[in-house]
Amino acid sequence: MRTDPTTAPGAGVPLWNIANVLTILRIAMVPVFAVLLLQGGTAMRLAATAVFLAAAVTDKIDGHLARSRGLVTDFGKLADPIADKALVLSALVLLSVQGLLPWWVTVVITVRELGVTLLRFVMVRRSVMAASKGGKLKTVLQVVFITGLLLPWSALLPDPAAQVMQILTWAVVLAAVVVTVVTAVDYLVQAVRLARRGPGRTGP
Template sequence: MNDSPPGSAPGAPAQVPLLNVANVLTVLRLVLVPVFIWLMVLPGDPARLAATVVFVVAALTDRLDGQLARSRGLVTDFGKIVDPIADKALTLSAFIMLSADGRLWWWVTVVILVRELGITVMRFFMLRRAVMAASRGGKLKTVLQMTGLIGLLAPWTMLLPRALAGGLTALAYAAVAAALVVTVVTGVDYVRQALSISRTGAGGDEAR
């Protein structure tokens, strides 16, 4: 029995529908960004706790949508474009809101913002030649950023004794410091990789 869509060539792979669970999760993450920002603007620890929960849910969709897209064959051009936009919108909005709230130095946010946006723009330009290879450093950067952001967003003093809350906040700052170092190092590595691709025309998996 031929399962190809009507009018398609026999044996041709079925077209992936635009409306699928992976893309829905990606769009959900993008929609949650303004909700997160709105909650961060509101005063009080309860609003901060709600913002943290929204951030964590959005971050979980980042991991889940990629796994579903690959495991179920739901990769689409829409997902390839919107997924990194949603990722950067979520993380960068968190850095900006923390700096606006006085919980994180602005220079840290600016360095990370320039790196993330610069590498994203460079990756889109490089797609015409090749897809840049992902690195373990890039994945470590994401883990450290998310750990630090969640640690700084959460109103620990509302949930835990002051001493324990202070310890978790200190660990969060340490994670952000480590993320800053890895962010800069991997940014330099991606630039080197882009120059290499420009000379050889070879690439690998998508950079994150």
């Protein structure tokens, strides 16, 4: 019997399913976002913000579709986190390049994201480190403050309101940094405990 080339080996799930297509689309949005942001000007910044938000929304949609419709594939497991990291880290770097975000914030978040990803990869043979609620909160805060920094508030709102939105954005930046560090420590603690416990799985 012939094997369908579009089917993930051993899984019986089509590789080209809607969840994976959305993941690929999200990856393709990253360079589009970068080009728009680098153009400068209010219109291009708004367009870049729209692309960033669209990509962030597809992250939730493709994950839900994959789980609810049984479309989880090895490709999706690999590509989804790559798409997430590419989107957020490219936004942070570009914001820092343009002087809109201190480099230390970008460095802290980048080290955390890559470090935790590596940690989970190293630990996968011993146990599966489930995503924590803190990690999900961290992602939400990152998306919110990146959006806040991308939006040209002074061009959209009168001075008092624009200044308030800028202050709120920086409050979210600081909150995101705190949660980023705290969740990194939490993952390290998890890794130590799991290493002592031996092979197995974490709780939900």
